[in-house]
Every structure is written in structure tokens, then in C-alpha cells.
Amino acid sequence: MSTEYIGCMVSIECVEQLGTYQGIIDSIDPVHQALTISHAFHNGVQCDMPKVTILAPDIVNLRLLKSAKEAKEMLKNTVFNFQKPTKSEKYNSDKELKEKRKEQLKSPANCVQGKSHQSPSKRLSPMCQGQGRKGGNNRKDSHRRTPWSETFNDNVKSYHEEFDFEKNHKLFDKKAEFEKIEGKDIMKETPKKSYRCDENVIASADSELKQIRIGDSSINSSYLTDSGIVIPAISLAKRIDLFEKAAELGVTVEKRLEMCGRSAAEMVMNLLGGANRLNPANAHQTPFVVVLAGPHPEGALAINCARQLSCHGIKVTLFVPKSVSAGYCSILENEIRIYMSTGSNFIRSVADLPKDTVDMVISGVDSHRSTDANQRHSWCIEAKIWAEKLRTPIIALDPPQEPHKPALNPKCSLSLGLPLKLSEFSGKMYLSDVAIPKQVFRQVGISYQSPFGHKYVIPIYKRE
Incomplete structure (x- = not known):
């Protein structure tokens, strides 16, 4: 019976940490209680992964937006209805945004309730763990935050890759850079010496002053x-x-x-x-x-x-x-x-x-x-x-x-x-x-x- 929903377009509201997903049902696993969707959008932003798998305990509400036939026709005629917002797409107000989202969600809805006390990050498959952490708190928050998605829509996958500092450090040729710097003819200004009132501006030619003469060379010291x-x-x-x-x-x-x-x-x-040492305060x-x-x-x-x-x-x-x-x-x-x-x-x-x-x-x-x-x-x-x-x-x-x-x-x-x-x-x-x-x-x-x-x-x- 689960196969009759394959190809349908759905909107899945997950627990608060995961947010809302929309996409085409690709497969349903009744054994592991898992649902896989393709052409997925997470909180209105297109996912980088081709497919996302969501476990049943993480689903709070599930709505059927379009049948398999309607979804197939929509895919043929258009690129995709839930495409990633672009910089050219602007909204005059939050009210206009809500109205557009309501038009996308107009469809007979079937609700599936689920409860869980486990950590959401542990229930997600490796395919959707990265996207799950990026989700907002709820659907209302996602509607309110969508206009700022252009600022925070970087590739989430890149944040989970460990940066190799040692490898990056080897790319810098320190010796070559210093040779390049030393090779340049840099004019350095000599700091001007400030003289005290009792100093001579013109230095004496002889640093040793022989102002005492004994006239006896027997003591050579x-x-x-x-x-x-x-x-x-x-x-x-x-x-x-x-x-x-x-x-x-x-x-x-x-x-x-x-x-x-x-x-x-x-x-x-x-x-x-x-x-x-020698003062009255130090008599002890x-x-x-x-x-x-x-x-x-x-x-x-x-x-x-x-x-x-x-x-x-x-x-x-x-x-x-x-x-x-x-x-x-x-x-x-x-x-x-x-x-x-x-x-x-x-x-x-x-x-x-x-x-x-x-x-x-x-x-x-x-x-x-x-x-x-x-x-x-x-x-x-x-x-x-x-x-x-x-x-x-x-x-x-x-x-x-x-x-x-x-x-x-x-x-x-x-x-x-x-x-x-x-x-x-x-x-x-x-x-x-x-x-x-x-x-x-x-x-x-x-x-x-x-x-x-x-x-x-x-x-x-x-x-x-």
C-alpha cells in the first residue's frame, strides 16, 4: 500500500531541530520506518543532496501537496516549483511571502503524527544529518527567516569538513617570500638622533682623551x-x-x-x-x-x-x-x-x-x-x-x-x-x-x- 504514494509531492514538518522538508517521495521503507524524498527543499532552500531520508519518529506532520501524476507533469513543464531563492527574488513584506507560501502548500493534506524522545541527530541517516542541523526551529521561523536566506545559504557540507592547517601552511614558501622582500630596494629613513643640552653635535675625532702624561715609559700600562x-x-x-x-x-x-x-x-x-639601603625608613x-x-x-x-x-x-x-x-x-x-x-x-x-x-x-x-x-x-x-x-x-x-x-x-x-x-x-x-x-x-x-x-x-x- 505504501507504493501508491511513490512520486507524490509532500511537505514534511519535523521536530523543532530539523525544520520542514518538501520534495517528491522516492521510496518508503516500512521495515526501518523511513521515508526518502528527492528534489528536496529544506525550509525553502534547495538541498545539495539528491535525496534525503527522514525517519518516522522525527516527523511531526506530513501533508500531501500533489499526486504522483500532478508532480510528474509539474517536473516536465517547470524546472521545479520549490527552487532556491535567488538574489533577484525580492519580497516587499513578510505578508507577501506568506501568501506565496500558502499557494505552494494548497492541496489536500494527510497528517501523520509521530513522537520521539531520542536525539534527532542520531535518528537521521548520514545523507540528511548535515541538512538536519541547519534547519530552523519551526515553520513559522522558516517563513520569517527566508528573506535572509541569501546570507546564510552557503554549502553546509563545507562546514563539516576539517580544515588541514598543516597542508595549507606548506603552500606558503617563506624563504621565497623573504628573498623577494630583501631583493627590493627599500629606502629606510635613518632616525634622527636627539641630543641633550650637554652633548656635542660633532663627535670628537679621537674617542680616547690622553690628558694625563707622565713622561716615563718604564710602566707600560x-x-x-x-x-x-x-x-x-x-x-x-x-x-x-x-x-x-x-x-x-x-x-x-x-x-x-x-x-x-x-x-x-x-x-x-x-x-x-x-x-x-641607607635611609631612616630602612633602619631594620x-x-x-x-x-x-x-x-x-x-x-x-x-x-x-x-x-x-x-x-x-x-x-x-x-x-x-x-x-x-x-x-x-x-x-x-x-x-x-x-x-x-x-x-x-x-x-x-x-x-x-x-x-x-x-x-x-x-x-x-x-x-x-x-x-x-x-x-x-x-x-x-x-x-x-x-x-x-x-x-x-x-x-x-x-x-x-x-x-x-x-x-x-x-x-x-x-x-x-x-x-x-x-x-x-x-x-x-x-x-x-x-x-x-x-x-x-x-x-x-x-x-x-x-x-x-x-x-x-x-x-x-x-x-x-
Whole structure:
């Protein structure tokens, strides 16, 4: 009996997710309860597939529009009554659209009711699953949305094909494109440099400024400042001669110690953190410095630095060996006396050195006059062992020249006036101003112009 409806034109209203289908009945499968239509339209849009199969549980309402004979005649005379809307087809209003759809649906209707609680996407055959997902909610929605079908009538099948990104990426020849770009003569504008008020527009021909000349080629070594000024190294004998001439003019040892002690304290405070570490709001993190001083003028410089650091609120412990107290010079004794008035800690034995964390160690144990003999003292050896165990940054004040090495392994070293030729174990180097007039430099055969600028202590670097 089902064969008598073959070829008839029907309108099938499915569940909400599938929408409405129209077409010619191609076959009816009573076993699987399925209906196949050809020349199918889904919600007024022609399907891409030649045939669509719909299961009986998905059908809500079925109307017979034309008999098999009428449908056959219509197919012969016309392309198809339910053809896909074109861009030229326009409707003045939704009312005109509804009237046209009513004319298409005028026919005796036979209704078939069906119910289902299963997922519609699982009930559809593979042929109509793609079209089923594209359907509207109901017939009323399909009528209302048809005027916008031109925007959303793309091939639904294309949306279900997985895009091959890797294959598409291989189509782009990156190397060839870059060769094409690099082959073009592209004029690039050079950005204009903006100068500060203190910069020269015309660069100097010589980047290294040799404004200090010693007239002695016996020491073949020199250093550079951040400004590119060349500072030649001098021998220890010439430096002693320079300091003696300065003392004759009035720049005494005491004045030189005060000047260099201030520079050493400034360098140490900057290395400890400067304003970030030394301010009233950070009193709970007061730096702790240990100063090791030998019984010689270089040790007096370390004691002077310890006193100036203590006056800046830094916690200081000063060590001066006890075994050589009888050999103290008057300058050393005077510096110790002034330091004791600060109330900071003063010890005479290596055993009393702190075992806890120390921020920095300042070394003034080396002497230029008897370097090897000084480093053989038991207190110097014990101090070196203590510093190595502590693993704290060490600052050497006025270390000995080559071929001697500092008693402790310093991270930084501070030289006075003009640098000596130091060993490679002296660490990063700094230079302190001693405020000696140019006239004194000329007396010892040195053409001198201050490299310090607005500072009292500057970093210097070994010149290759």
C-alpha cells in the first residue's frame, strides 16, 4: 500500500531541530520506518543532496501537496516549483511571502503524527544529518527567516569538513617570500638622533682623551674611565715622590688620609646599596661592615674609612692586630683614638671576628714597603682564612703593585691619585682623588688634568 504514494509531492514538518522538508517521495521503507524524498527543499532552500531520508519518529506532520501524476507533469513543464531563492527574488513584506507560501502548500493534506524522545541527530541517516542541523526551529521561523536566506545559504557540507592547517601552511614558501622582500630596494629613513643640552653635535675625532702624561715609559700600562679618558699607571717610587712634594706644599699625610678615607667611604656606601639601603625608613636593615687594618700607613687609611662609615650610621667592627702594637706609628694611633670616640666595636684578635653574616669586608692589611713580610704574619694568615670562610665581598684599599698580589682576594680595589700597575687579582678598580694641585704634578714631571669631573671616586678599566 505504501507504493501508491511513490512520486507524490509532500511537505514534511519535523521536530523543532530539523525544520520542514518538501520534495517528491522516492521510496518508503516500512521495515526501518523511513521515508526518502528527492528534489528536496529544506525550509525553502534547495538541498545539495539528491535525496534525503527522514525517519518516522522525527516527523511531526506530513501533508500531501500533489499526486504522483500532478508532480510528474509539474517536473516536465517547470524546472521545479520549490527552487532556491535567488538574489533577484525580492519580497516587499513578510505578508507577501506568506501568501506565496500558502499557494505552494494548497492541496489536500494527510497528517501523520509521530513522537520521539531520542536525539534527532542520531535518528537521521548520514545523507540528511548535515541538512538536519541547519534547519530552523519551526515553520513559522522558516517563513520569517527566508528573506535572509541569501546570507546564510552557503554549502553546509563545507562546514563539516576539517580544515588541514598543516597542508595549507606548506603552500606558503617563506624563504621565497623573504628573498623577494630583501631583493627590493627599500629606502629606510635613518632616525634622527636627539641630543641633550650637554652633548656635542660633532663627535670628537679621537674617542680616547690622553690628558694625563707622565713622561716615563718604564710602566707600560694604562687605564680608561667611563668618559674615555686615558689614565697612565705610575710606579710606586714616582707616587712616593709626588706625595712628598705635596706634603712640602701643605697637603700633609693627615689631609690625604681624610680625603681618601672619604672617597673610600663613599665607594663602600654606594656598593652597599646607596640611598636604597641607607635611609631612616630602612633602619631594620643596617649594613654591617668589618674593617681589617694593618700596623702601617695603609692600615691608617682603613681606620679612617671605618670612622667615616660609622658616622653615617653603618654598623662597623674594626680589627687591628695586637701582636704588633709596639710598632704603631703616631698617625695610626691618632686614627684609632678618633675611631674609638664613635662607640663602634674595636677588636684586637682574629678569634673575636664575627661569625655571622657580614655585608662587606674592607681590607687594609697590605703594605707597599714590606708586602711579603707583612703577609707572612700569623694574624694576616688567620684573617685570610676567616674571610674565605665568610664568603663576603672584600674591598682592598690601596693594594700593592705587581708582581705582588693582595693578601685577601678582593672584589674591588681603590687606588689613590694615579693608579699603580696592579695584578689581575685586584678585582674591579676604582680611583680616588687626592686633591693635589697641578703645580705639584709638574714638579715630578707629570702633565695632569683631573679626570674626576664632578666625582671624588670613579671606576677605571684596564686598557688593552
